[in-house]
Amino acid sequence: MSNHIAPRESETGLAELRGDCARMAPHWVVPAKITPTPVAPALINGVTVPPASARLIDATAEYGD
Secondary structure, rough: OOOOOOOOHHOOHHHHHHHHHHHHHHOOOOOOOOOOOOOOOHOOOOOOOOOOHHHHHHHOOOOOO
C-alpha cells in the first residue's frame, strides 16, 4: 500500500496547471473555421413551435422598449 497522498485540488498551483496545459496543447488540433451559408427563410421547413412558446415570445417586449 502506498503512503503517497495526492494533493487536494486547491493545493495545485497555477504554475503547475499552466505547465500541464502547455504539455497538452500540441496534442490538440484546432479545426478549420466553418462559415455557415445563409439559407433563405422559404427553404426552412419542418420547424414547429409549441403554442405556449409562441405565446411567451409574443408577450415579450421588443428589445430596447
